Amino acid sequence: MPQLDGTDEIRLVHGDGGRATARLIKEVFLPHLRDESLQLADDAAAFEFAGAAQMAVTTDTFVVSPLEFPGGDIGDLAVCGTVNDLSVNGARPRWLTAGFILEEGLEIARLSSVVNSLADRAAECGVSIVAADTKVVQRGNGGGIYINTTGVGQVLVEADLGYHRVRPGDAVVVTGYVGDHGLAVLSHREGLEFSTPVVSDTAPVWPAAGRLLKEFGGRVRFMRDPTRGGLASILAEIADSASVDLLVEEEKIPVRHEVQGAADMLGLDPLYMACEGQMVLVICSEAAGEAVEALSELTSAPAVIGQVQAGTGLLKMRTPLGGTKRLGLLSGDPLPRIC
Amino acid sequence: MTRRSRFQRKLKEFSDPHLGRRMVRAVAQKAESGGRPLRFMEVCGTHTMAFSRSGLRDLLSGRIDLVSGPGCPVCVTDTADIDAAITLADLEDTVLCTYGDMMRVPGSRTSLAEKQAQGAQIRVVYSAADAVQAAASEPSRRVVFLAVGFETTAPGIALAVRRAAEKDLDNFYVYSVQKVLPPALRALLSDPEVKLDGLMLPGHVATIVGREALDFVAGEFDMPAVVAGFEPVDMLHGLDVLVDMALAGEAAVENAYPRAVRERGNRAARGVMRQYFAPQAALWRGLGKIPESGLTLQEDYHLWDASALLPADEAVQGGDPPPGCSCGEVLRGKMLPPECPLFASGCRPEDPVGPCMVSSEGACAAYYRYHREEY
Numbered sequence: 001m002p003q004l005d006g007t008d009e010i011r012l013v014h015g016d017g018g019r020a021t022a023r024l025i026k027e028v029f030l031p032h033l034r035d036e037s038l039q040l041a042d043d044a045a046a047f048e049f050a051g052a053a054q055m056a057v058t059t060d061t062f063v064v065s066p067l068e069f070p071g072g073d074i075g076d077l078a079v080c081g082t083v084n085d086l087s088v089n090g091a092r093p094r095w096l097t098a099g100f101i102l103e104e105g106l107e108i109a110r111l112s113s114v115v116n117s118l119a120d121r122a123a124e125c126g127v128s129i130v131a132a133d134t135k136v137v138q139r140g141n142g143g144g145i146y147i148n149t150t151g152v153g154q155v156l157v158e159a160d161l162g163y164h165r166v167r168p169g170d171a172v173v174v175t176g177y178v179g180d181h182g183l184a185v186l187s188h189r190e191g192l193e194f195s196t197p198v199v200s201d202t203a204p205v206w207p208a209a210g211r212l213l214k215e216f217g218g219r220v221r222f223m224r225d226p227t228r229g230g231l232a233s234i235l236a237e238i239a240d241s242a243s244v245d246l247l248v249e250e251e252k253i254p255v256r257h258e259v260q261g262a263a264d265m266l267g268l269d270p271l272y273m274a275c276e277g278q279m280v281l282v283i284c285s286e287a288a289g290e291a292v293e294a295l296s297e298l299t300s301a302p303a304v305i306g307q308v309q310a311g312t313g314l315l316k317m318r319t320p321l322g323g324t325k326r327l328g329l330l331s332g333d334p335l336p337r338i339c
Numbered sequence: 340m341t342r343r344s345r346f347q348r349k350l351k352e353f354s355d356p357h358l359g360r361r362m363v364r365a366v367a368q369k370a371e372s373g374g375r376p377l378r379f380m381e382v383c384g385t386h387t388m389a390f391s392r393s394g395l396r397d398l399l400s401g402r403i404d405l406v407s408g409p410g411c412p413v414c415v416t417d418t419a420d421i422d423a424a425i426t427l428a429d430l431e432d433t434v435l436c437t438y439g440d441m442m443r444v445p446g447s448r449t450s451l452a453e454k455q456a457q458g459a460q461i462r463v464v465y466s467a468a469d470a471v472q473a474a475a476s477e478p479s480r481r482v483v484f485l486a487v488g489f490e491t492t493a494p495g496i497a498l499a500v501r502r503a504a505e506k507d508l509d510n511f512y513v514y515s516v517q518k519v520l521p522p523a524l525r526a527l528l529s530d531p532e533v534k535l536d537g538l539m540l541p542g543h544v545a546t547i548v549g550r551e552a553l554d555f556v557a558g559e560f561d562m563p564a565v566v567a568g569f570e571p572v573d574m575l576h577g578l579d580v581l582v583d584m585a586l587a588g589e590a591a592v593e594n595a596y597p598r599a600v601r602e603r604g605n606r607a608a609r610g611v612m613r614q615y616f617a618p619q620a621a622l623w624r625g626l627g628k629i630p631e632s633g634l635t636l637q638e639d640y641h642l643w644d645a646s647a648l649l650p651a652d653e654a655v656q657g658g659d660p661p662p663g664c665s666c667g668e669v670l671r672g673k674m675l676p677p678e679c680p681l682f683a684s685g686c687r688p689e690d691p692v693g694p695c696m697v698s699s700e701g702a703c704a705a706y707y708r709y710h711r712e713e714y
Contacts (some may be wrong), residue, residue, distance in 0.1 A: 005690040011456055013689045020689050190465060251356060257347075267388070267440070267699040320356035321363055321571055323394015325709040331688040 002027070017228030018330035042162075043085040043224070046155060054155040056091035058082060061148040067114065069188045071181075071200030072276075074145055075118030080202050080276055081227065082151040083125050087209040088223040088279060090159025095152045096122060097131040103142035114145055125204045127151070156210070158217040165221040166242035170308040171288035175208055175279045176300030177201065177254045178231045182273025183262055192266075196258040201300070203277030208298045212281070212291055219284040220291075226280055229330040232271040234280050236315040236329050245311025251320045254301035272330050282308060353570035362575040363398055370402040370582050377585050378404045378534065379578070380672045382524070383541030384411030384700025385569055391705040393571045403578060406672035407702035409523050409626060410541055412488045413440050414670055414694045414701050417622035418660060420516040421446035424485050425454055427514055427645055434460040434477070436470035437485040444694045445661060467499030467513075474503065474511035483645045486515045491543040493517050493634055494608035497615035500636070500643055512645035515635055518621055520544050521552060522632035526623075528560040533671055537581040538564040542573070542596040547612075549604025550594045557590040568596040615640055624660065624694065625667030666693035669702050676706035683711055 004027060005013060005020050013020045030039065037045035044058035062078045072080075083093035098118065102111065122129050184200040187193070205225055212220050222242075226234040231253065239246045255270045263270045278299070283291050288304050295302035315327045352358070370377050381387055387407045390396040396405050409415050425446050428435035435451070442452040442463065455461040460480075464470050467484050474482035486496050496513065503511040520541070527533055540553055545566040556564040563584035567577025577595040584591060594600050614637070621633025636644040660667055663681050668674035676682050676695070686692040688704055695701035 007453070009456070011452075016689070018689070019687070192465060269392075319392070319394035320354070321359045321394050321398060323396075323398040325391065325394050325397065326711060327708065328711065331707070 004028070016330060018233060022329070042089060044089040044091065044151075044153075046089070046091075056086050056089050056153045056155050057150065058085040058089070059148065059150040060085060061146065063143060063146050064185060065143050066185070066189050067110065067144050069185045069200055070197055071184055072202035073114055073117050074147060075114040075116070076121050076202045077276060078147040078149045079118055079121035079125060079127070080204055082149040083127060083153075084205045084225045084227075084276075086151050086153035087204070087206040088225050089153075089155070090161050090209070090213055090223070091153030091155045092210060093125055093127045093151055093153045093204075093206060096127050096129045097150045098129055099133040099148040100135070101142055101146040102134065102136045103144050104136060104139040106144050111145065118147075121204070125206060156213050158213045159220075160218040161220065161222055163222060163238065163241040165218075166238060166244055166282045166308055167221070168244060168308050168310040169285055170221055170282045171285040171304050172235070172246060172248060172306040172308065173281045173283055173288060173291060173295075173302065174231065174253065174305050175205070175281075175295055175302050176277070177256050177259070178226065178275050178278060179255060179259045179263065179270030179273035181276040182230065183259050183268075183270070185274075186266075186268075187262065192262075194258060194262050198256070198259055198262060201275055201277035205277060205279050208279060208295055211294060211298065212283075215294060216283065216287050216291060219287040220281060221284065222282040224280050225275070226278060227274050227276060230270070230272040230274055231280060232269070232315070232327045233330045236327060238280075238282065239311075239315045240313040242308075243311075243313050245309045245314045245316060246306055247309055248306030248315065248317045250317050252303050252305045254303055271327070350570070353568070353572040355572060359571045359575060362572065362579065363395070366575055366579050366582060367399055367402045369579070369586070370399070373582075373586050376401055376404045377536045377582060378406065379537045379539060379581055379585075380406050380408045380535050381539045382408035382410040382520070383539075383543070384414065384698065384702075385543065386539055386541065386567070386574065387411065387702050388700050388705050389569050389571075389574060391709040393574075395571065395574065397710065399578075403582070406535075406675065407669065407705075408538075408672055409527060409623065409670045410489070410520065410544075411670075411695070411698050411700040411702070412492075412518065413444060413698035414666060415518065415523070415623045415625065416441070416444065416487055416516055416694065417624050418445075418447050419622060421450070422448070423649055424514060425449060425451060426649060427483050427485075428454055428459045428461050430481065430648060432479065433481040433483060433648075434462060434473060435483050435485060436462050436464045436473060438465075438487060439463045440698045440700075441485060441487055443688075443691060443697045445691060447659065447661075467496040468502065471499050471503050471506075471508065471511055474508045475506060478510055481510050481512060481648070483512045483514055483648070486513050486517050488517055489520055489541075489544050490547040490612070491541075493612045493616060494547065494605075497611045500615050500640055501611070503643060504640065509642070511643060512648065513636060513643055514645035515616070515633070516621070517616065517634040518623070518632055519618065519634065521548070521555065522629050523623055523626055524553075524556060525559070526626050526629050526632075527671060528556065528562060530671065532673060535562065535672065536585040538562055539574075539577050539581065540564050540566045540592070542566055542568045542599055545594075545596070545600045545604065547605050547608050549602055550592060550600055551602050552604065553592050557592050561590045563590045564592045565595050566592070566600050568599065625670035661692050664693035666695045666703070669695050676703040677710070677712075679703070683707060
């Protein structure tokens with residue numbers, strides 16, 4: 001019987017977005033699904049019809065618990081998550097489809113409120129929801145609401161993005177505070193209260209992505225939204241996939257005081273906690289300063305956090321004390337500690 | 340300025356990078372004057388993680404070599420105790436409540452996470468009080484709290500038992516594999532193979548037991564030791580004090596964390612601990628059975644003791660460590676995590692063989708996250 005990570009059944013670890021998920025995809029999915037765009041393992045696939053504009057398509061499924069959290073709900077997330085995957089691939093989000101799996105017993109008022117925020121977010125992002133589907137499953141078989149959204153967008157002509165464009169000397173930029181969403185959801189789910197509440201950063205990144213591409217074109221080499229696995233996992237992925245080293249200054253990474261404090265208490269690392277409204281980008285170093293300036297009108301705390309070096313695929317982080325540590329992909333969902 | 344923001348600003352000074360960098364240079368230079376690397380053990384798992392995360396372990400290596408000790412509560416929990424917890428989770432109408440980092444620790448056959456995936460009622464909680472709450476709201480089920488930890492968490496767990504007693508909850512139980520640190524330090528320091536120039540002692544534990552209670556480290560074993568806090572400047576200050584003593588050949592137990600640690604610790608916390616828990620022999624991974632090193636419920640509170648729920652033939656014996664696992668050596672500072680043949684090949688956080696790879700305070704987890712040669 002085929003085994004993955006010591007078990008012949010699917011375990012939660014296979015959904016953590018880290019090493020176990022990567023193995024699941026590589027060993028179970030890719031051998032059967034051989035389309036070239038899937039093999040590329042990007043967040044969205046580009047395609048074109050004869051003569052028409054270059055398009056991008058992506059799909060994502062949302063199973064967040066709790067359904068509502070400070071700063072958003074599963075409806076917000078289902079729009080932002082998918083339009084953000086299009087955005088970081090250089091595509092202006094245009095159309096969405098939405099599939100709902102509802103669990104028997106779900107209050108209609110809750111559903112209505114989620115659909116309402118989904119519609120509001122879609123309007124904010126300028127996307128039309130052009131097809132939708134609903135299924136109901138027996139009580140106990142679902143977490144209230146699961147939503148799948150598929151998004152289609154139009155790739156900007158200015159966009160020329162990909163791991164292959166990342167080169168030594170480029171700068172690494174993050175658009176704002178990291179870890180907010182992961183900590184907001186975790187603390188709300190577990191009923192933890194902090195004196196300064198942490199709010200999810202769920203938001204569309206297209207305003208920032210679109211502006212950068214228009215202003216800087218091909219000098220923007222790569223963009224990604226650090227969701228599951230957090231900033232550190234995405235950086236490790238860039239280093240690995242582009243076969244370069246990334247040298248990142250820990251001090252320059254924007255982390256809110258209250259997020260760092262709560263994470264310290266729980267023994268968690270904000271660098272591995274999800275963001276839902278941020279981007280990491282690799283940009284030609286000469287343009288980095290201007291890009292940060294442009295971003296500062298749109299995002300919470302844009303900063304150049306590091307640079308790309310020739311190397312073998314390592315993520316190296318310089319600590320405030322001047323030490324260097326190497327970081328990898330998230331390995332297993334982070335679990336809060338004892339003391 | 341409010342009192343709280345003043346305090347927060349003050350606290351920030353303990354992670355000030357400029358001060359930290361100056362201290363790194365000074366401590367390293369001083370240590371170098373000894374002519375050979377000094378070998379210190381950080382006893383506490385929180386220090387283990389903090390040394391790795393801050394980069395101090397690598398920065399100082401060659402001048403001060405830091406090895407980890409038996410102060411990660413998840414790591415020292417014996418395989419047999421994990422097996423017993425799994426047995427409890429299997430009982431009918433029973434919910435087992437546990438701290439998150441126990442979930443993936445392998446027992447001899449399976450882990451709590453694996454059991455949960457198969458449908459057992461196992462819940463992650465953040466405090467013993469959450470488990471008492473669960474017992475109160477679900478009177479038809481037994482709720483067993485898996486109590487793991489040292490002196491730091493024991494007073495809180497004692498208060499949870501008090502609350503259960505006050506509420507007359509007859510469905511709340513504690514399975515205590517809690518431990519106290521001093522007997523384990525004695526066992527460790529009595530081992531002639533353990534060669535150290537000094538110990539960094541845990542600030543959290545010392546906050547409860549007091550600095551005085553740790554004086555035996557110097558008195559009985561002639562070993563320099565320092566109680567230290569957890570911010571970079573705290574740890575560097577602790578190292579500085581240790582280097583001074585080690586180079587001068589002096590042994591004392593110094594307090595480098597006076598903003599939290601008193602000579603006699605926290606009397607109220609120790610009082611409540613003593614009221615609800617009595618010392619008993621306990622199994623430590625790597626160190627074996629140590630007399631008086633565990634905490635069991637006092638006779639008066641035995642109604643809340645979950646050991647009575649274990650089948651009679653399931654007496655907890657010392658469990659064999661998993662084949663090939665070196666956690667026992669790592670916990671005594673005899674082996675560094677990368678020296679274990681399973682490190683990062685057969686043993687990883689998402690598919691661990693030993694507890695030191697699972698716990699967020701484990702030495703192997705710290706090395707896996709921050710010091711691997713390859714990814």
